[in-house]
Amino acid sequence: MKADQLQICHQALQTLKHELVQEIEDLQESAQPVQLDQQAFGRVSRGEALQQQEMAQAALELCRARLSEVLHAEQKFSEDEYGYCESCDELIAQPRIEARPDSRFCLKCQAATELRD
DSSP: OOHHHHHHHHHHHHHHHHHHHHHHHHHHHHTSOOOOOTTTOOHHHHHHHHHHHHHHHHHHHHHHHHHHHHHHHHHHHHTTOTTBOTTTOOBOOHHHHHHOTTOOSOHHHHHHHHHHO
């Protein structure tokens, strides 16, 4: 991968990391336990509040997992291994890296991984 492409990818990872950290901070508040005050909430409102809390917790888990992938990709940068498939060691296609800068696998290996899961 060319130096200018690497720089673009590194900047994309930094931006993604910043966005995920911000989203995690926002979601942490929404994922807090719901206070079930009988006076303040009716049955429907309590149910909606609990559902929103569960959705926020699920979104929080997804964001944390994605942040972990971004941090892993940053580590690959520091080891000069960024952009190579962790399965076949081939260079990951540029369009895939641009679309998902935290990609660990080339498209072929990613598909094979998903079929196994």
